[in-house]
Amino acid sequence: MRDAAVDQVTLFGFKESIYTQVVMMALAAKGVAFDLKRDNPFEGEASGPHPFARVPVLQHGDFAIYETAAITRYVDRAFEGLSLLPGGAAALARMDQVIAIADNYAYWPMVRQAYAHGVVRKQAGINWDKDLVNEGLRAAEPVLKVLDEMAHEGEVLNGLRISLADCQLAPMVAAFAALPKGRKMLKRHWALSCWLDWISHSRAFRQAIGEA
Ligand SMILES: N[C@@H](CCC(=O)N[C@@H](CS)C(=O)NCC(=O)O)C(=O)O
Numbered sequence: 172m173r174d175a176a177v178d179q180v181t182l183f184g185f186k187e188s189i190y191t192q193v194v195m196m197a198l199a200a201k202g203v204a205f206d207l208k209r210d211n212p213f214e215g216e217a218s219g220p221h222p223f224a225r226v227p228v229l230q231h232g233d234f235a236i237y238e239t240a241a242i243t244r245y246v247d248r249a250f251e252g253l254s255l256l257p258g259g260a261a262a263l264a265r266m267d268q269v270i271a272i273a274d275n276y277a278y279w280p281m282v283r284q285a286y287a288h289g290v291v292r293k294q295a296g297i298n299w300d301k302d303l304v305n306e307g308l309r310a311a312e313p314v315l316k317v318l319d320e321m322a323h324e325g326e327v328l329n330g331l332r333i334s335l336a337d338c339q340l341a342p343m344v345a346a347f348a349a350l351p352k353g354r355k356m357l358k359r360h361w362a363l364s365c366w367l368d369w370i371s372h373s374r375a376f377r378q379a380i381g382e383a
Pocket residue numbers: 188189190191212213224225226227237238239240
């Protein structure tokens with residue numbers, strides 16, 4: 172096992188990046204110290220080690236890994252401390268399912284459409300597209316519904332113990348909730364709202380992302 176005390180941990184990414192925040196949350200939950208090396212693929216030429224010009228990439232000693240879900244699994248296995256895996260086959264399967272839903276159905280509408288256009292670009296005065304915001308809000312509805320059911324079921328997203336599912340999802344849902352219409356939609360999903368409230372007060376979230 173690599174030892175954080177011996178091998179340097181460097182995260183290539185930027186703190187506003189949602190996927191970088193996912194890894195920062197996992198690192199914070201495990202209590203792993205790291206250096207954040209700023210790499211923002213949206214700022215012109217790609218400068219970092221990612222072969223597809225994305226972030227994040229984690230470097231631990233001479234080992235480098237990209238793809239967020241693989242990184243967080245590595246962080247959980249490679250470092251001592253609290254396990255970020257829930258107990259039991261059903262809960263582990265639900266965790267994997269939440270991570271896949273976050274990547275495949277939540278990230279694009281909730282982050283890249285609703286949040287990026289309705290909050291980031293709008294506040295920065297960069298041309299934002301209202302149609303994309305509305306498209307994102309519409310596409311987010313069925314995603315919120317299934318996640319709410321899972322939070323209600325309680326195998327993961329249960330407000331009891333942090334898992335890799337919490338780390339993957341929290342930055343995405345928190346970003347979506349930064350949009351007033353997103354927050355309003357979220358409030359109609361009671362279990363998921365309670366979960367966001369819990370996770371956004373967790374030490375890992377506050378350390379990685381700050382106040383939601
Ligand atoms: N599948 C990748 C996705 C990472 C990703 O899309 N990161 C965003 C920042 S949050 C990015 O680098 N975007 C650059 C781009 O889309 O050109 C992962 O899981 O790490």
